[in-house]
Amino acid sequence: MKEKNYQFLKSIAASRGADLFGVADTKLIEKYIYEELKNETAKMPYTVSIGIRLQRAVLNTIIDRPNQIYKTHYRHVNAQLDGITSFMAGEIQRKGYNAIPIAASYIIDWKLQNAHVSHRHVGLEAGLGFWGKNNILVHPEYGAGIRLASLFTDMPLTDDSPIENDCGDCAACIAACPAEAITDDAFEFDKCYQMLRQFSRENNYGVMICGLCVRACADARSKTQS
Numbered sequence: 001m002k003e004k005n006y007q008f009l010k011s012i013a014a015s016r017g018a019d020l021f022g023v024a025d026t027k028l029i030e031k032y033i034y035e036e037l038k039n040e041t042a043k044m045p046y047t048v049s050i051g052i053r054l055q056r057a058v059l060n061t062i063i064d065r066p067n068q069i070y071k072t073h074y075r076h077v078n079a080q081l082d083g084i085t086s087f088m089a090g091e092i093q094r095k096g097y098n099a100i101p102i103a104a105s106y107i108i109d110w111k112l113q114n115a116h117v118s119h120r121h122v123g124l125e126a127g128l129g130f131w132g133k134n135n136i137l138v139h140p141e142y143g144a145g146i147r148l149a150s151l152f153t154d155m156p157l158t159d160d161s162p163i164e165n166d167c168g169d170c171a172a173c174i175a176a177c178p179a180e181a182i183t184d185d186a187f188e189f190d191k192c193y194q195m196l197r198q199f200s201r202e203n204n205y206g207v208m209i210c211g212l213c214v215r216a217c218a219d220a221r222s223k224t225q226s
Ligand code: B12
Pocket: 032, 074, 103, 104, 105, 106, 107, 113, 114, 115, 116, 117, 118, 119, 120, 121, 131, 134, 135, 136, 137, 138, 144, 145, 146, 147, 148, 149, 189, 192, 193, 196, 208, 209, 210, 211, 212, 213, 214
């Protein structure tokens, strides 16, 4: 039954464009859940993680700063992820279970920079990738060129496990970061945040994006696979 439900949700996600799908035990990511959800998520032992791979050709256009095509692609992929988790939630409810879909990119508290749940931590526990030196989730083949969304549910599902890979000797994102926020053993959040603020102001984008470490990582991982 758990495996049948797992395959049911996975095929829905894939048919709507998700490249990646996995399930984490909610207990493992409990500390990253925002307070207002906790009463409901306490009744939902399964957290689904889905991912969409960003377009290689769009990432290729990012040279030394974010640009307009990356901004539109970022928005479209967020909308697509939100469509998939909302649709899955509807299907789950029609089968008599409960679900809470979590938006791909929604900031609750701008000061704390937090969300309803950390998609990176859900993806990590669900086996979608490993934690990169660039502080984001890295898929072994697609690199950091993936965007994520999550969904809590009480529909019984098979759990996945974290994967073993890591960055190894790679340092591509360290060289690519304009803020020098990434080192071999630490990530300086404030340097990254200030850089994104500067990009956002300079270009009047209205969103905090960059993409340089994402592109560098996608390039680096595709080389290790070929
Ligand atoms: C707010 C936000 C930001 C803020 C910063 C927030 C932050 N704390 O890092 C700003 C605007 C600066 C930002 C920047 C970027 N973001 Co952003 N962001 C978010 C958002 C909406 C919420 C993050 C959140 O919940 N923070 C709260 C804390 C608790 O969770 P956390 O940040 O995930 O985890 C931290 C702690 O838990 C701690 N930690 C605790 N335990 C452990 C254990 C280990 C092993 C490690 C290493 C760390 C660690 O370190 C973590 C990193 O700071 C998420 C979407 C989401 N709902 O997850 C996207 C998200 C994290 N962003 C994403 C991306 C891609 C970016 C950018 C590349 C911008 C861009 N799109 O071009 C940069 C990358 C910055 C970087 N290198 O980290 C993606 C990451 C995808 C992936 N493959 O992992 C997400 C998941 C959006 C999505 N839907 O895909 N982001």
